Amino acid sequence: MPLGDEIKGRSSEAMKTNHSQKRPPLQTLFKEGLKPQNPFEEFQSFVFKKREIPLDHIVQSSELVMDKIRLGYEKLLEEEAKELVWMVQYNTIIKAYEVAERYIRDIDYTAEDIEDFCFALENTHRIPYLIPGPAGIYISALCNYAKENEIVLKLSELKTEINLIGFRLPKDKRMIIEGDTGDFTGISLEGGELVIEGSAKNWTGAGMRSGKILVKKNVGLHTGEWMMGGEIYVGGRVRGLGNVVEGKIFEREKLIYPGKSRYPNHYY
Amino acid sequence: MEDKKLQEILEEIWPRLRKKHLYPEIPVPQIKPIQESLAEGEENSEGVGLEIKDKVMTLNPLFIASMEGKMSREEVMEALLDHGITHYTFCPWDFQTHLMIYAEAKKVMGDKETAKRVANYFIDVVADTHCVKHRSTQIPELHRHLKKGPIQEVIQSLYEKIWGVDLGISSSKKESRLQAETVRRLMRIPYLDRSRWPESIRKFARSLKPLIAAEQKEQRGKGGKGDSNPQGDHDLDHYSFEEIDSGLREYARKTMDLAQFREVVEDFSEELKEIGYGAEGGMGRGRSAPIDADILFYMKLAENYSIPLRKLPLEEGGDLHPHSHYPWEVGSPYQDVDIWTSFGKIMPGITQVWKKKEGRGRLKIEGAPDCLIIIDSSGSMINPRKNLSYAVLGAACATNAYLRNDSKVAVYNFSDAPMGGRDILDFTDDREAIYRSLCKYFGGGTALDLDDILPLIRKKTPLDLFIITDMKITNLETLIGFFGQIQNRVTAVHIGENPYATRFEKAFEKRKNISIFKVKRKEDIPHIVLGSIREYFNPVEKRR
Numbered sequence: 001m002p003l004g005d006e007i008k009g010r011s012s013e014a015m016k017t018n019h020s021q022k023r024p025p026l027q028t029l030f031k032e033g034l035k036p037q038n039p040f041e042e043f044q045s046f047v048f049k050k051r052e053i054p055l056d057h058i059v060q061s062s063e064l065v066m067d068k069i070r071l072g073y074e075k076l077l078e079e080e081a082k083e084l085v086w087m088v089q090y091n092t093i094i095k096a097y098e099v100a101e102r103y104i105r106d107i108d109y110t111a112e113d114i115e116d117f118c119f120a121l122e123n124t125h126r127i128p129y130l131i132p133g134p135a136g137i138y139i140s141a142l143c144n145y146a147k148e149n150e151i152v153l154k155l156s157e158l159k160t161e162i163n164l165i166g167f168r169l170p171k172d173k174r175m176i177i178e179g180d181t182g183d184f185t186g187i188s189l190e191g192g193e194l195v196i197e198g199s200a201k202n203w204t205g206a207g208m209r210s211g212k213i214l215v216k217k218n219v220g221l222h223t224g225e226w227m228m229g230g231e232i233y234v235g236g237r238v239r240g241l242g243n244v245v246e247g248k249i250f251e252r253e254k255l256i257y258p259g260k261s262r263y264p265n266h267y268y
Numbered sequence: 269m270e271d272k273k274l275q276e277i278l279e280e281i282w283p284r285l286r287k288k289h290l291y292p293e294i295p296v297p298q299i300k301p302i303q304e305s306l307a308e309g310e311e312n313s314e315g316v317g318l319e320i321k322d323k324v325m326t327l328n329p330l331f332i333a334s335m336e337g338k339m340s341r342e343e344v345m346e347a348l349l350d351h352g353i354t355h356y357t358f359c360p361w362d363f364q365t366h367l368m369i370y371a372e373a374k375k376v377m378g379d380k381e382t383a384k385r386v387a388n389y390f391i392d393v394v395a396d397t398h399c400v401k402h403r404s405t406q407i408p409e410l411h412r413h414l415k416k417g418p419i420q421e422v423i424q425s426l427y428e429k430i431w432g433v434d435l436g437i438s439s440s441k442k443e444s445r446l447q448a449e450t451v452r453r454l455m456r457i458p459y460l461d462r463s464r465w466p467e468s469i470r471k472f473a474r475s476l477k478p479l480i481a482a483e484q485k486e487q488r489g490k491g492g493k494g495d496s497n498p499q500g501d502h503d504l505d506h507y508s509f510e511e512i513d514s515g516l517r518e519y520a521r522k523t524m525d526l527a528q529f530r531e532v533v534e535d536f537s538e539e540l541k542e543i544g545y546g547a548e549g550g551m552g553r554g555r556s557a558p559i560d561a562d563i564l565f566y567m568k569l570a571e572n573y574s575i576p577l578r579k580l581p582l583e584e585g586g587d588l589h590p591h592s593h594y595p596w597e598v599g600s601p602y603q604d605v606d607i608w609t610s611f612g613k614i615m616p617g618i619t620q621v622w623k624k625k626e627g628r629g630r631l632k633i634e635g636a637p638d639c640l641i642i643i644d645s646s647g648s649m650i651n652p653r654k655n656l657s658y659a660v661l662g663a664a665c666a667t668n669a670y671l672r673n674d675s676k677v678a679v680y681n682f683s684d685a686p687m688g689g690r691d692i693l694d695f696t697d698d699r700e701a702i703y704r705s706l707c708k709y710f711g712g713g714t715a716l717d718l719d720d721i722l723p724l725i726r727k728k729t730p731l732d733l734f735i736i737t738d739m740k741i742t743n744l745e746t747l748i749g750f751f752g753q754i755q756n757r758v759t760a761v762h763i764g765e766n767p768y769a770t771r772f773e774k775a776f777e778k779r780k781n782i783s784i785f786k787v788k789r790k791e792d793i794p795h796i797v798l799g800s801i802r803e804y805f806n807p808v809e810k811r812r
Binding site: 051053054055056058059062110112115116119123152154157 | 397402431449456460
C-alpha cells in the first residue's frame with residue numbers, strides 16, 4: 001500500500017472505531033517509521049558547492065584598499081575643507097599635501113587603485129564630495145607614493161576635470177593621464193614626467209622646478225607661471241604664458257619661451 | 269549516424285544539466301544537422317559551437333568534431349550547454365539587462381560595432397565565471413582548447429587569474445605589456461556582483477578599448493573581419509518577441525531618457541525590424557519602414573502606467589466579461605491578471621490572466637465610449653522628440669486605456685490652430701498612428717479652433733474628451749464657454765501650476781462631468797482617472 005494510503009487508511013479506521021479517541025500525533029507516526037513523502041525529494045540529492053575562486057579574494061582586497069583610500073580622502077576633507085570651500089593658495093596646497101601624505105603612507109595600493117578612486121570620486125553613493133582641489137592634491141600624493149614608476153590613469157570618461165594633478169611629481173616617475181585635466185596641472189613638478197593625452201587648463205606647470213610636462217592638445221592661461229626649470233611641450237595651442245622665470249615652453253614643437261614672439265598672458 | 273550519436277549523448281546529459289542549473293525553463297537543445305553546417309561553409313573552420321535562437325540552444329556538430337582528441341564529445345557538449353544555460357540563469361538574464369550592458373559599453377566605445385563586441389565579451393566572462401564558481405563545469409577545459417585571437421588571449425589570461433586554473437596561456441606565450449596591463453585592470457572587476465554591472469562594464473570596456481582599436485586597425489589592414497565567437501554571439505535572436513517587448517518597456521522605465529532610448533533602438537534597428545518593430549499598421553510582425561524610436565519610447569513607457577477608465581452604461585451589448593483563466597507568461601501585460609487566483613504573485617506557472625469574452629443579453633451593459641484627445645503642443649510645452657514630455661506620456665496612457673477597452677481614439681493636436689498649427693486624426697484604433705499624432709510638435713502660439721473640434725464631437729455619442737495642456741491658451745475663455753455647454757465626460761489634465769490653470773479649475777469646480785488633474789511629476793500620471801464623474805459614482809446624490 002502506498003505510504004499516503006496507509007496513513008489515510010489508519011486515520012479513517014480510527015475514526016470509525018472510536019470517535020472520542022485522539023488521532024495519533026505525527027511524532028508517533030515518525031517513530032513507527034512512517035514518514036510523509038517529501039514533494040521536493042528530487043532536490044535532496046543536489047549539493048550546492050560554492051567554490052572559492054581567486055576573483056573573490058582580488059575583489060575583496062581591492063575593496064578593502066579602496067575603503068582605506070576613501071577614508072584618507074574623507075579625513076583630508078574634514079581637515080582641509082570644513083566649509084566645503086577650498087582656496088588654492090601656496091600654503092593651503094602644502095598643508096593639504098602633508099595631510100594627504102600622512103593618510104596614504106601606510107596604504108598598500110597600486111596604480112589601478114588610484115584610477116578606481118578617480119572614478120569613485122564621481123560616484124556620490126560612495127564618496128560624498130568631490131572638491132577638485134583637495135581631490136587633485138590627494139591623487140597627486142597617491143601617485144607620488146605609488147610603488148610603480150609609471151602610472152597610467154584612464155580618465156577620459158571622467159565628467160570632472162581634476163585640478164592640481166601631478167603636483168610635486170618626483171624624478172624617475174612617469175605619469176600618463178588619458179583625458180583632460182583641470183587647472184594647476186603639474187605645478188611644483190620635481191623632475192617627473194607628466195603626459196596629458198588631452199588638454200590642460202590654466203596655470204599648467206606653475207612653479208615647476210624640473211622635469212617635463214607634455215600636453216597633447218591645448219593649455220590655458222598663465223602657463224608656466226613662476227616656472228623655475230624644466231620643459232613644457234604643448235601639441236596644440238598655448239592660450240597664454242605666465243611670468244616664466246626659467247625653463248622652456250614649446251608650442252607645436254616651436255620654442256615660445258624663451259623667445260621674443262610672446263608676452264606674458266598675451267592672448268590670441 | 270553521427271547526428272544520432274550526438275542526439276543520444278544530448279538526451280543523456282540534458283536531465284543532468286537541468287538539475288545542475290536548478291531546472292531552468294528552457295526547451296531541449298538541438299543538434300544542428302551536419303548538412304546545414306556544411307552548407308554554411310564551416311567545413312574549413314571550427315565555426316561557432318553554440319547558437320541560441322528563441323531560447324533554443326543549437327549545438328554545432330562540426331565544432332564538437334573539431335575538439336576530437338582534446339575533449340570527449342560529452343564534455344564539449346556539457347561545457348557549451350553550461351555556458352548557454354548560464355546566459356538564461358545569470359547573465360544577461362533578460363533583454364533589459366542586455367540593453368543596459370550594451371548602452372554602458374557604447375558610452376565608452378563610442379561606436380556600435382565595438383560596443384556590441386565588448387558587451388558580448390563581458391556577458392561571456394560573467395556567465396563563465398558564474399558557472400565556474402557555482403557549478404561543476406568543463407568550461408575551463410573548453411577554453412584551454414579554443415582557438416585564440418589577441419583579445420581571446422587576454423580574456424583567457426584573465427580567466428587564469430580569476431579562476432585560478434592553468435589554461436596554458438601564461439606558459440605558452442609571453443604577454444605584451446599592453447596585454448599584461450589590460451589583464452591587471454580586468455581582474456579587479458567584480459563580475460559576479462549584478463548590482464555593479466553598469467560600472468563594471470564601463471571599466472571592462474575602458475580596459476579593452478586599446479586592444480580592440482589595435483585589432484581593428486590590423487584587420488582593416490588585412491581587409492578581413494574578426495573571428496567569430498566560438499561560444500556563439502549574443503544578439504536579439506536569443507530573445508522571444510515578448511521578451512524584447514518587455515525589455516524595451518523596462519529599459520524605457522528605468523532610463524526615462526528619450527535620447528538614450530533612441531540611441532539604443534537605432535543601434536538595434538535592423539534586428540528590431542527583423543522581428544517586426546516598425547511594421548506599418550502597428551508594432552506587429554513583418555518587415556517595413558524605419559523604426560520611430562521616439563514613438564516606441566512613449567509606447568513602451570506608457571505600458572508601465574495603467575490609468576483606470578470608468579465605464580459608462582451603454583445601450584449596446586458587446587462588452588467584454590471575464591470568462592476563464594489562462595496562464596500568464598513573462599512579458600505579457602499585467603492589466604488582466606486575476607490577483608485572487610494568482611495568490612498575489614507575478615510568477616509564470618502561478619499567475620493567471622482573465623480571458624475575456626463578449627457578453628450577451630439585453631441589459632444595459634457598461635462599456636467605454638470612444639475618446640477625443642486634445643493635446644497642446646505649443647511653445648510652452650516640452651518638445652516630445654527632444655525630452656520626455658509628460659503631456660505626451662499622459663495622453664499615451666489615456667490612449668492605451670481606451671484602446672484596451674476596444675474603443676477608438678481621435679487626436680486633436682494643436683498649437684496655433686487658427687493659423688494652421690494643428691493636426692487632426694479621426695477616430696481610429698491604430699495605436700501607432702495615434703502615437704505619431706501625439707508626438708507631433710508645433711511649438712508656436714496656443715489657440716484652439718472650435719470649428720475643428722465640433723465635427724469630431726458631433727460624430728460620436730457618447731464620447732469622452734481628454735485634454736492635456738498647460739492651460740496657457742490665448743482663447744481659454746472660449747474653451748471654458750464650450751466645455752460649459754457640453755455634457756460629455758471631460759478629463760482635463762494640466763501640466764504644472766499657473767493662473768490660467770487656476771482659472772480653469774475655478775470655472776468648473778461645480779461641473780460634475782469635468783474632472784481636473786494636475787501632473788507635475790511622472791508619478792502623478794497614474795492618479796488620473798479617465799471619465800470619472802462624481803454623479804456616476806454617487807447615484808444617491810443623483811436621485812435626490
